[in-house]
Amino acid sequence: MTSPTALAGPxxxxxxxxGIVGAATAHALAERGWRVTLVDAHxxxxxxxxxxxxAQLSYSYVEPLATPDALKNLPKWLLLPDSPLRWRPQPRFSHARWLSEFVAACQWPTVRRTSEQLLSLAEESRRTLHRWLAALPGSAEATRHTQTGKLVIYRKPEALAGVQRQIEWQRAWGCAQAIVGADEVRRLEPALAATGGGPIAFGVWTATEEVIDAARLAVLLAQASGATLxxxxxxxxxxxxxxxxxxAAELAGGERIEADAIVMAAxxxxxxxxxxxxxRPPIEPIKGYSVSLPIVDDAAAPRVSITDNGRKxxxxxLGDRLRVAGFAELIGMSRVLPPARIEALCQSVRETFPGACSFDDPQPWTGLRPATPSGRPQxxxxxxxxxxxxxGHGALGLTLSCGSASLLADLMEGREPAVDPTAFRVTG
Ligand SMILES: Cc1cc2nc3c(=O)[nH]c(=O)nc-3n(C[C@H](O)[C@H](O)[C@H](O)COP(=O)(O)OP(=O)(O)OC[C@H]3O[C@@H](n4cnc5c(N)ncnc54)[C@H](O)[C@@H]3O)c2cc1C
Structure with a gap:
């Protein structure tokens, strides 16, 4: 007998x-039998x-920006000219509300709860991405997906006690991470042997972390979903x-796309x-920058993904380029690319991996992290x-994309999701 659903069609x-979130959502919905139209201005x-x-799939590094330490360091970060953080107050009620919610979230019990929720979503994301890539032959190469592990380097020995506590706590949530001395850091990543910018005190090694090209993954998932683009x-x-x-969604020019469900993933x-x-969803843009540089000396460039904790x-x-990314500026929707920021990124590459890259053909970029005050997406x-x-995936949109796509698609199906949906419910 034909079911009413089959009669009505998908x-x-x-x-x-x-983007990475919308493309993953399209794929998750198509996998559950939905007909999908995927729209983008680009x-x-x-x-x-x-x-x-x-390009980091940072499944074990989900601590939100809003922490008591961030609050304590904020005045220093805001006053230093080359600080990794910048804030320009904006005369908007939504901005003031976002800031007050951010400050309220800067308490350890909230940070711990949020981290647990994000770790669980990140794990679901890892499972989903791996399942999807396994079903698409050639996808790992097409998306430059590698599991080379992540090494976070610390130059201040006094940071050790806090890092140890964090790793102990994360172990209970299934994160296998190890604190390693300076010699082991250089064994894990020989390209760090010549590094400048001060001696390395210790590192944190997470063998299971991965790298992927987000733009290529978005193209792959959008196409593989079979969505009408x-x-x-x-x-x-x-x-x-x-x-x-x-x-319906009305396009510029007046055309309407009618649908049973409209998903905002913009x-x-x-x-x-x-x-x-x-x-009024509490989402503010937090601007960041990256530059992708051609690798000219293979041995001098890292294979492992490296985070410099002091410089953030x-x-x-990624293929034949080294990408360095960072900075967090709460300054509105500006997409200006100040040369000083890109030069700071290039300088860090010169110091950390001397001789690895050419600076003749840099690919500079700026983007706006869609951030909620707590760090939890909606x-x-x-x-x-x-x-x-x-x-609202903030600094973790790539990492969390496949998990949050799966979560949303399950909710739209009326199915029990793999992660607790109440942590991520839509507010505002
Ligand atoms: C410097 C920097 C480094 C980062 N590094 C990492 C990292 O290493 N790992 C990680 O997990 N995350 C990282 N992030 C965060 C991550 O990039 C974002 O969270 C993620 O890209 C957000 O994805 P999205 O799909 O929500 O947004 P987007 O990628 O911006 O997608 C939204 C799409 O909506 C479209 N759109 C907007 N308005 C309209 C409209 N009116 N009509 C039609 N289409 C519209 C846009 O064109 C866009 O393509 C980083 C961010 C920055 C800035």
Missing amino acids: RHACVIGA AQPGRGESLGNG RLGRPVQRLVRDAAGRVV GPATVQLLKPLGA LVHAR VGATRWPGLWVNA
């Missing part, structure tokens, strides 16, 4: 945003905030019916698109029937 979802998936990110087509508004249900632009409905910079090898239903959100 349900149709319109996913707005083909001409290709993964060209927004995912394009030049740090509407690229180069900005959505200008959401359309509601007389009963208040969100029923990164930081989610806020502007939801505003006309009266929704991550280094990842994933789930909204108070408007038909409208769902998957946004």
Whole structure:
């Protein structure tokens, strides 16, 4: 006998945003039998905030930005001219509310709870990504996916006690990490033997961490999902019916994409698109930068993914380039690329990996992390029937994308998800 669902045909979802989160959402929905239309203002998936990110699948490094230490260091970071953090106050109620929620989240019990929730979402993300890549032959090469491990280097010996406590705590959550001395650091990554910028005191080694090119992964997932792609087509508004249900996305030019479910996965632009409905998701853009440099001496460039804790910079090898990324600026939606920031990234590569890269053909980039005050993304239903959100992944959008896509798709199916959805529910 034919089921009513089969008679009616598959349900149709319109996913707005083909960044890493939207592309993964399209794939998760298609896997569950939905017909999907994936819309983006850019001409290709993964060209927004995912394009030049740090490429880290940081499954064991999920501590939010809002911690008591961050609060304590904030005045120092804000006053130093070359500080990795910058804040420009903005005369908006939503900005003030975001800041007050950020300060409220800077308490260890909140940090611990958030970290537990993010570790669980990250683990689901790892499982989902691995399953998807295994089903797509050639995908690891196409996305430059490697599991070379991550080494976080510390130059201040006094940081050791705090790091030990954190690692002990994370062990209970299944994270296998080891503190290693300076000699072991150089054995794990010989390219650090010539490193400048002060002696390395110790490192934290996580063998299971991975690297992947977010933009390539977004293209792969968007294509593999079989979604109808509407690229180069900005959505200008959401359309509601007389009963208040969100029923369509209206593109520039007036064309409407009608669907049973509309999913907002537009990164930081989610806020502007939801505003006309009266929704105020607490998502602020936190700007960062990266530069990808050609590797000219293979042995001098790292194979392992390296985070320099003091400078708050991550280094990842992607094909024949070394990408270094960092900085966190709460300064609004500006996409200006100040040469001083890119030079600071290049200088760090010169010092940390002397001779590894050429600086003649750099690929500089800036992006806006769509950040919530707590660091937890917003994933789930909204108070408007038909409208769902998957946004606000902050500094962990690549890491959490496949897990939050899976979580949202399960919620849309009415299935029990693998992670606790209450931690990620949509507010505002
Ligand atoms: C410097 C830096 C380094 C980072 N490093 C890492 C890292 O190493 N690991 C990690 O896990 N995360 C990292 N991140 C965070 C990560 O890049 C983001 O969290 C992630 O890219 C957000 O993905 P998204 O799909 O939500 O947003 P996006 O990638 O921006 O996707 C949203 C899409 O929506 C589209 N869109 C917007 N408005 C409209 C509209 N009106 N109509 C149609 N389409 C629209 C945009 O064009 C865009 O393609 C980093 C971020 C930065 C800035």
